[in-house]
Amino acid sequence: MITTKLLPELWLLATISALFVASVSGRKRSVLSWLPVAAIIGVVITALSLGVRGEILFGAYRLDGLSQFFKLAIAAGFAIVAGIGAGKRDSEDFSPDYFMLLGISAWGLMLLASSVELITLYLALELSSYSLYALIPIRGKDRRAAEAGIKYIMFGSAVTAAALFGLSYIMAAKHTTYLAALASSSWSFSSAPLAVIGLTLFLAGFFYKLALFPFHFWCPDVYQGAKNETAAYVATIPKLGAVVVLVRLAALFTHGMEVTNLFAVLGALSMTGGNLAALVQRDLKRLLGYSSVAHAGYVMLGLAAGSAAGLTAASFYSLAYILMNLACFYVVCAISKDGENPTLDDLNGLYRRGPGLAMILAVAAFALVGLPPTAGFTGKLFLLSAAWDQGYHWFVIVAVLNTAISIYYYLGMVRHAYTGQSEAPALTVSKGYIAFGGVLAMVVLLVGILPAPLYDLAARAAAALHP
Amino acid sequence: MTMQFGFPVLTTLIFLPLMAAGVLLFVRQERTMRLLTMVVGVLECLLCLRLFSYSPHGAAFQFVEKVNWVPALGMSYHLGLDGLSLYMVLLTALMLPLCVLGSWTYISTRIKEFHFCLLLMTSACIGVFAALDFVLFYVFWEAMLVPMYLLIAVWGGPRRRYASIKFFLYTLAGSTLLLAAIVAFRQVGGSFSIPELLEKSYSFKFQIWAFVAMALAFAIKVPMFPFHTWLPAAHVEAPAAGSVLLAAILLKMGTYGFLRFCLPLTPAASVVAAPVMIALSIASIIYGGCIALGQTDIKKLIAYSSVGHMGFVTLGIFLFSVSGISGAILQMLNHGITTGGLFMMVGLLYERSHSREILDNQGLGKHMPAFMFLLGLFSFSSLAFPGTNSFVGEILVLVGAFKGSVWIGFLAVPGAMLAAAYMLRLLQRVTWGAPTSFKPSWWDLKPREWATLLPLAVLVFYIGLAPSLAIKTIEPSIERVLTTMKSKNMAMGISEDRHLAQRLHLPALTVPGDRDPIQKERP
Numbered sequence: 009m010i011t012t013k014l015l016p017e018l019w020l021l022a023t024i025s026a027l028f029v030a031s032v033s034g035r036k037r038s039v040l041s042w043l044p045v046a047a048i049i050g051v052v053i054t055a056l057s058l059g060v061r062g063e064i065l066f067g068a069y070r071l072d073g074l075s076q077f078f079k080l081a082i083a084a085g086f087a088i089v090a091g092i093g094a095g096k097r098d099s100e101d102f103s104p105d106y107f108m109l110l111g112i113s114a115w116g117l118m119l120l121a122s123s124v125e126l127i128t129l130y131l132a133l134e135l136s137s138y139s140l141y142a143l144i145p146i147r148g149k150d151r152r153a154a155e156a157g158i159k160y161i162m163f164g165s166a167v168t169a170a171a172l173f174g175l176s177y178i179m180a181a182k183h184t185t186y187l188a189a190l191a192s193s194s195w196s197f198s199s200a201p202l203a204v205i206g207l208t209l210f211l212a213g214f215f216y217k218l219a220l221f222p223f224h225f226w227c228p229d230v231y232q233g234a235k236n237e238t239a240a241y242v243a244t245i246p247k248l249g250a251v252v253v254l255v256r257l258a259a260l261f262t263h264g265m266e267v268t269n270l271f272a273v274l275g276a277l278s279m280t281g282g283n284l285a286a287l288v289q290r291d292l293k294r295l296l297g298y299s300s301v302a303h304a305g306y307v308m309l310g311l312a313a314g315s316a317a318g319l320t321a322a323s324f325y326s327l328a329y330i331l332m333n334l335a336c337f338y339v340v341c342a343i344s345k346d347g348e349n350p351t352l353d354d355l356n357g358l359y360r361r362g363p364g365l366a367m368i369l370a371v372a373a374f375a376l377v378g379l380p381p382t383a384g385f386t387g388k389l390f391l392l393s394a395a396w397d398q399g400y401h402w403f404v405i406v407a408v409l410n411t412a413i414s415i416y417y418y419l420g421m422v423r424h425a426y427t428g429q430s431e432a433p434a435l436t437v438s439k440g441y442i443a444f445g446g447v448l449a450m451v452v453l454l455v456g457i458l459p460a461p462l463y464d465l466a467a468r469a470a471a472a473l474h475p
Numbered sequence: 476m477t478m479q480f481g482f483p484v485l486t487t488l489i490f491l492p493l494m495a496a497g498v499l500l501f502v503r504q505e506r507t508m509r510l511l512t513m514v515v516g517v518l519e520c521l522l523c524l525r526l527f528s529y530s531p532h533g534a535a536f537q538f539v540e541k542v543n544w545v546p547a548l549g550m551s552y553h554l555g556l557d558g559l560s561l562y563m564v565l566l567t568a569l570m571l572p573l574c575v576l577g578s579w580t581y582i583s584t585r586i587k588e589f590h591f592c593l594l595l596m597t598s599a600c601i602g603v604f605a606a607l608d609f610v611l612f613y614v615f616w617e618a619m620l621v622p623m624y625l626l627i628a629v630w631g632g633p634r635r636r637y638a639s640i641k642f643f644l645y646t647l648a649g650s651t652l653l654l655a656a657i658v659a660f661r662q663v664g665g666s667f668s669i670p671e672l673l674e675k676s677y678s679f680k681f682q683i684w685a686f687v688a689m690a691l692a693f694a695i696k697v698p699m700f701p702f703h704t705w706l707p708a709a710h711v712e713a714p715a716a717g718s719v720l721l722a723a724i725l726l727k728m729g730t731y732g733f734l735r736f737c738l739p740l741t742p743a744a745s746v747v748a749a750p751v752m753i754a755l756s757i758a759s760i761i762y763g764g765c766i767a768l769g770q771t772d773i774k775k776l777i778a779y780s781s782v783g784h785m786g787f788v789t790l791g792i793f794l795f796s797v798s799g800i801s802g803a804i805l806q807m808l809n810h811g812i813t814t815g816g817l818f819m820m821v822g823l824l825y826e827r828s829h830s831r832e833i834l835d836n837q838g839l840g841k842h843m844p845a846f847m848f849l850l851g852l853f854s855f856s857s858l859a860f861p862g863t864n865s866f867v868g869e870i871l872v873l874v875g876a877f878k879g880s881v882w883i884g885f886l887a888v889p890g891a892m893l894a895a896a897y898m899l900r901l902l903q904r905v906t907w908g909a910p911t912s913f914k915p916s917w918w919d920l921k922p923r924e925w926a927t928l929l930p931l932a933v934l935v936f937y938i939g940l941a942p943s944l945a946i947k948t949i950e951p952s953i954e955r956v957l958t959t960m961k962s963k964n965m966a967m968g969i970s971e972d973r974h975l976a977q978r979l980h981l982p983a984l985t986v987p988g989d990r991d992p993i994q995k996e997r998p
Contacts, residue, residue, distance in 0.1 A: 317548075359629075374621060379647075380614035386545075389610065393548060393658045401659075408655045412648035419624075419643055427628045427636050460545045467547055 013062050013071055016054040016079050017118050020086075023050065024111040031104035039104045040094045047087035054083040058465070067186060068125035073469030074323070078121040078252040081327045085245040086114040088334045088448065092341050093237050095441040102237075106146060109139040110241055117249035126175055126185040126210070129253060133213065136249055137164055140242060147235040147347070156233025163226040167216040174209025177202050187256055197266045204266060211257065211267075217250035219297075220304040221278035228289075228297035236344050239293050240337035243300050244330040251307060251326040255319045258311040259473040268312050275308025276406045283413040292340050292350045295417060296333070299376060302414060303329050309391040309407055313398040319470035321390035324463055328375070328383035328455060335372035335448045339365050342437050342445070355421060356428030362435040364442040366425045371449040373418040375456070378411050383455035390463065483540050484525045485554040485605045488568065491515060491522070492594040499594065505586045509575060512590040516572030519597065523568045529561055531951045536607060536670060544611070549666050553608040558952025559734050559804065560604040562945065566811045567600045567724050569930065574716035576927040577819045581715050581826055582630060589630060592622035593716065600724045604731060609657045609667045613650075616728065620646060623725065626717040627709055638705075638712035645705040649695035656688035660740070673739050676963045686744035689736050690752075696729030699752075699789060700759040703782045710778035711831070715822020718774065722781055722818055723811035730788045730807055734800070734956065738792070742960035743967055745793070752793040753879075757886045759786030764893025768900070773824070774831050776901060777817050780857060783890055784810045784865075790887060791872035794879045795960065800953045801946050802871025808945070809856070809864040809938060816853040816931040820846070823924055827917040833901065837908030845920045847906050849928050854902045856935045858894040864938035 011018065023046045030039050058080060062071045089110060093102050116136030123129040141164065145157030175185075181203035182190055197204045212223060219227040231239040261268050282301030289295035307329075310322030342365055343358065344350045359366040375382035388411070396404045455462060495515040502508050529537055536555035544550045556564060574593055582589050599622070602615030620643060628639035657667070663681060664672040677685070695702045706726075710718050738745050763783030770776035784806065791803030821831060823846070828836050840847050856863035859870075869891060877884035920928075938945060 320547075370621075377647075379621065380617045385614070385617070389654070389658070390548065392654065393661055396655075396658045397662050404655050404658060405652070408651040411654075412644075412651045415644060415647050419640060423628065423636065423640060426625065427639070460543075460547070463545055463547055 010062075010064060013057070013060050013064075015057055016050065016083060017115065019050050019053050020083070020111060020115045020118060023047070024108055024115060027104045027108035027111060031108060039107065040102065043107055044087065044091050044094045047083070047090040051080070051083045051087050054080045065128070067188070068128045069119075069122050070124045071122055073465075073472050074252060074255065075122040077323060077327075077465055077469045078248055079118050081248050081330060082114055082117050082121065082245055085241075085248065085330050085334065086110065088338070089237065089241045089245070091444050092240060092334075092338055095438065095444075096237070096341070096347075106143070109143045112136075112139040113143070113241070114245060117245060120249040121252045123253075124187045124256065126178065126187070130172065130175065130213075133217070133249065133253075134168070136246060137168075137217075140246065143238055144230060144234045144242070146238070147233075150233075152233040153235065154233075156230045159226050159233075160230050163223075164216065167213050167223060170209050171211075171213030174206040174212070177206025178210060179206075181206060187260075191260050195260050195262075195265060195267065207257070207267065208270065211254070214250040214253050214257075215274070215304075217246050218254070218304045218307070219247070219301050220274055220308070221281050221301060222274075224278065224282070224301040224304070227301055228285075228294040231293040231297040232291055232349060236293070236337070236341045236347060236349070239296075240334060240341060243296060243337065244333050247300070247304070248326055248330060251322060254307075254311050255322055255470070256473065258314050258319060258322075261314050268314055271308050272312040272400055272403045275305040275312060276403055277305070278302065278308065279305030279407060279410045280413075283410050283417075286417045287413070289417070290351050290353070292352060292355070292421070295352070295421075296336060296340070299414070299417070300333065302410065303333075303376075305410075306388065306391060306407060309395040309400070309403060312400055312403065313391075313394040315394060315398055316467070316470045316474045317390070318394035318398065319473060320463065320467040321387070321394045323466040323469060324459070325387035325391055327462070327466075328387035328452075331448065331455065332372050332375035332382070332384055332452050335368055335445065335452055336376065338445045338448060339369040339372065342441065343435060352420060352424050353428070355424035357430030357432065358425035358428075358435075360434070361430070361432060362437055362442075364446060365435065365437065368442075368445045368449045369425055370422050371452055373421045375452050377415050377418045381453065381456045383452045383459070386456050386459040386463075390459075482525070484522060485538050485556070485564075485601070486540055488519060488522055488564070488601050489554075489598050489605070491518060492571070492598045496591050496594040496598075499587060499591055502587070508586055508590050509579060512594060513572055513575045515594065516568075516575055516597075519568040519571055523565050526556065526561060526565065529556065529558075529948065531558065531948045535952070535955060539607070541607075544608070549661070549668070550610045551608050551668060552611060553668060554605045554611075555607045555670075556605060557955075558949035559731065559956070561948065562804065562808045563604040563724070563727055563731060564601055566727075566808060567597060567604065570720060570723050570811075570815060571597045573815070573819065573927050573930065574719055576923055577719065577822055578714065578716045579923055581822055585629060588625070589716075592626050593720075595619075595622040596626070596720055596724075600720075600728075603728050607669045609660060609669055609672070611667075612669070613654060613657055616650060616653075617647070619725070619728075623717070623721065626720070627713045630714040630717065631712040633712075634708070635712045638708040641705045642709040645695055645702070649702070650692040652688040653692035656685045659685060659688075669735070673959065676966065677741070679743050679967065682741040682744035683747070686737055686741040686748060689732065689741070690748065693729040693732035693737065694755070694789075696732070697726060697785050697789060698729070698782065699755050699786070700762055700782070701755070703759070703763070706782060707775050707778040710781070710818075711772060711774045715819060715825070718818040718822070719815045722777075723815035726781065726785055727807045727811060730785065730792060730803065733789065733792050734804070738795075739956050739959045742963045745960070746795070746964060749793045749795065753790060753883060756786045756790035756793065757883070757890075759783060760790070760887060760890030761893070764890050764897065767897040768893065770897075771833055772831050773821050773833055773836065773901065773905075774818070776833075776897060777814060777821065777857075780894065780897065781810065781814055783894060784814070784857075786890065787869060787872050787887070790883070791875055794872075794875040794883075795957060796875045796878055797950060797953055797957065798871050798878070799875025800956070801949055802868050802873075802875055804949050804953070805938070805942065805945060806865065806868030806872060809868045812931050812934045812938070813853050813856040813863075813865055816849070816928060816935070817857060819927060819931075820850050820853065823920075828912060830912070833904050833908075835912045837904055838906075838910030838913055839917075840906035842913065842915070843917065843919045845925075849920070849932060850905065851902055852932055852935060854898045856939070858898040859891055862936070862939050864935050864942075866939060867942040 120132035147153035286298035310318040375384035378388040539555040599619035606612035767779035791799040859865040
């Protein structure tokens with residue numbers, strides 16, 4: 009039955025419809041009470057349908073291990089963002105439309121995870137982007153948000169145009185848009201120059217989503233301008249969509265191809281540039297923006313390796329990344345006064361004002377550094393060993409040296425939270441909010457201590473791409 | 476799970492403090508927190524009694540436990556002890572209750588978090604010494620940074636922010652390349668398991684790179700001469716218990732790393748690098764001693780003396796002789812006991828005078844005789860007075876040094892003399908100097924303080940007078956390391972008369988080539 013196979017997508021669609029009904033009816037406030045529950049049910053449903061396999065729409069839409077793995081990650085991310093939003097009941101911006109747009113974006117990403125045909129991919133990507141174009145400017149009457157929204161649209165449309173242009177080259181050179189058919193042909197520059205150029209352009213669309221250097225310029229500005237909760241979403245879940253497509257495309261290449269080397273070079277530039285720029289940031293969201301540029305570079309370790317282990321590592325790391333980044337944003341959202349952008353100095357004395365939040369922040373920051381025993385460490389270890397095994401020794405060394413650079417600003421957050429002095433009053437955060445964040449931090453630790461089940465899941469997904 | 480003994484003693488040693496830390500979060504009374512941590516500390520020591528069943532001539536690794544962790548990558552939860560690590564684990568377990576006792580009144584704020592950090596430190600440190608899986612080792616090695624950072628940053632002195640971040644950045648930056656080396660060893664060695672990696676031999680070129688990556692991490696941790704600047708800052712600002720843990724256990728991880736990984740995994744590179752390492756060790760000894768001579772801050776003085784003492788340890792290691800290495804291991808243990816004791820005493824002194832300057836703590840001999848007796852004891856041990864523990868270690872290292880080359884011996888001896896100079900200067904001022912800020916309210920040692928220091932004082936004499944027990948336990952393991960080194964180097968055809976350039980082209984014994992199974996996986 010197709011209906012049961014598509015249950016995760018359908019459930020999210022039903023949630024979106026309910027949000028739509030709520031937005032046109034008068035009962036706007038009650039949404040916040042049922043939405044987190046609905047989102048968590050969505051996570052359960054997605055987890056239950058992990059084993060679903062199948063193909064519909066003439067092979068354009070495939071349910072395989074990879075798509076189900078990423079759908080789980082997307083559903084979990086959506087649930088967390090909904091949980092963050094539900095903690096802020098007094099804000100005017102959290103109308104049902106806001107969550108509806110979030111939901112549509114997540115829904116588009118779920119479709120993206122299953123698309124195995126280039127035009128379907130493109131449509132799913134646009135579906136997830138359009139609602140973000142509308143979401144980012146929503147921040148009361150804030151001008152910065154409008155600026156961020158314009159930047160995102162301008163950048164996004166330019167890159168999308170490039171991607172479409174590239175798509176036309178691929179179609180012209182290969183006469184097919186199905187990934188399975190594309191995989192069986194050669195992708196070296198000497199034998200198919202037109203297709204490789206086309207693919208490189210097409211990839212740009214996803215590099216943009218991932219905020220990989222040199223497509224990252226929107227990232228810090230948009231995070232800074234957008235609402236904290238929107239930034240938490242934009243920083244995490246759309247990256248999953250980009251990674252899943254890149255994982256599917258990376259399986260096309262063999263070691264040492266031009267595109268693979270492009271991955272490696274861009275990855276190295278991205279992590280170095282992102283980390284160096286993050287060192288001087290004071291605004292927490294800008295800092296996290298540059299940090300996400302650096303993390304996009306780390307994911308490239310696995311994609312450049314291109315082996316089953318590399319793709320597994322990239323999938324695993326992107327899941328670990330959204331967990332730890334969301335944990336970080338969770339604290340950012342909690343400490344901001346009236347939805348303002350918190351700076352590093354706002355973290356001062358957090359261990360006195362909100363010990364629970366300080367603990368969550370410490371776990372998240374050390375996970376983003378890649379310190380054991382957190383998910384960030386295991387993820388990075390998998391990436392490094394995959395890249396080293398494929399001979400990208402220089403890339404691995406660049407990556408570990410970048411860890412040394414990045415420690416300074418992540419530690420800066422912890423330092424402000426634990427050793428900074430502040431006269432500010434204690435934060436009033438509800439117990440439920442702290443508990444939710446605590447669970448998130450525990451998951452980050454747990455995935456770091458016992459990564460085997462999740463890794464095996466990702467490995468089974470990646471193995472299917474490498475028959 | 477494979478185990479030689481039915482009871483997983485190492486796992487219990489690691490996880491008992493962790494579980495206690497979890498329980499601690501729900502305790503409300505301050506006294507209960509201290510008591511709970513104390514009880515855990517005593518339990519750890521009692522558990523350690525089981526480790527005395529270690530048989531020196533038995534299997535290479537004993538008390539082995541092994542469970543799959545991430546089978547897909549060959550990572551396992553693999554623990555075990557040999558002569559190199561046995562005493563380090565014992566020392567770590569001993570330090571926990573002493574640190575709790577020593578901080579009973581010293582730490583009066585954020586008591587829960589303090590003991591939480593102490594417990595986490597203990598688990599991580601025991602883990603570092605017991606891990607037989609390279610990744611597991613790295614996990615513990617890095618995990619220990621966070622509680623140590625917090626110990627300095629939250630409970631430290633006035634410049635704690637600077638000192639703690641310097642400590643963290645230095646040690647983390649050093650160990651990032653270690654991670655690359657670990658990943659590289661998996662590719663060429665096919666496993667993360669240390670015993671399996673030890674059996675293989677690697678090409679010379681690979682050894683050099685791996686050695687550099689590992690040695691950097693370990694040298695910063697020791698710390699060896701050019702990388703030592705984080706240590707005085709961290710020691711001065713850390714609370715007493717933090718300094719004790721730092722001196723007694725953390726520094727030992729670096730030298731332990733040299734012994735466990737550099738020597739047997741990269742034997743040829745170690746031989747090539749030995750002159751440099753020996754030169755740096757001697758530089759540490761003399762530099763540490765000279766700088767210590769000029770300090771007015773007691774803690775700084777002891778911190779620089781640590782640099783010198785650890786120089787003796789690295790010197791002993793890179794002499795590649797049984798006496799040198801057994802001296803080094805004894806010296807690791809001794810430095811932990813002696814310097815741990817000294818830092819504890821400085822902490823007690825600080826509680827009275829609220830100053831660490833020598834000037835403010837002068838003339839205590841008449842008023843605090845018991846205190847001065849113990850301070851004198853540890854100071855004499857620190858300058859390696861015959862009859863105390865450090866004498867045995869230092870003399871073994873020096874014997875090894877003279878065996879290696881007379882020049883090395885001659886250069887190392889002034890270090891021993893410098894130690895006498897700066898320790899006696901400290902002792903003389905504190906005992907007989909004109910009192911400047913002494914108040915009659917400064918009490919002599921209380922029973923709790925006696926209990927903190929007495930175990931260490933007993934060990935000073937015990938190891939000093941009867942060192943053969945310890946030496947007998949560690950020697951077989953050292954011989955194993957040295958024979959591994961020699962046989963690997965012999966098999967690779969490395970001898971003194973070959974030039975570096977020639978060695979670079981030497982083939983390895985069993986290095987898997989590009990077509991090896993682990994490399995098979997291709998897209």
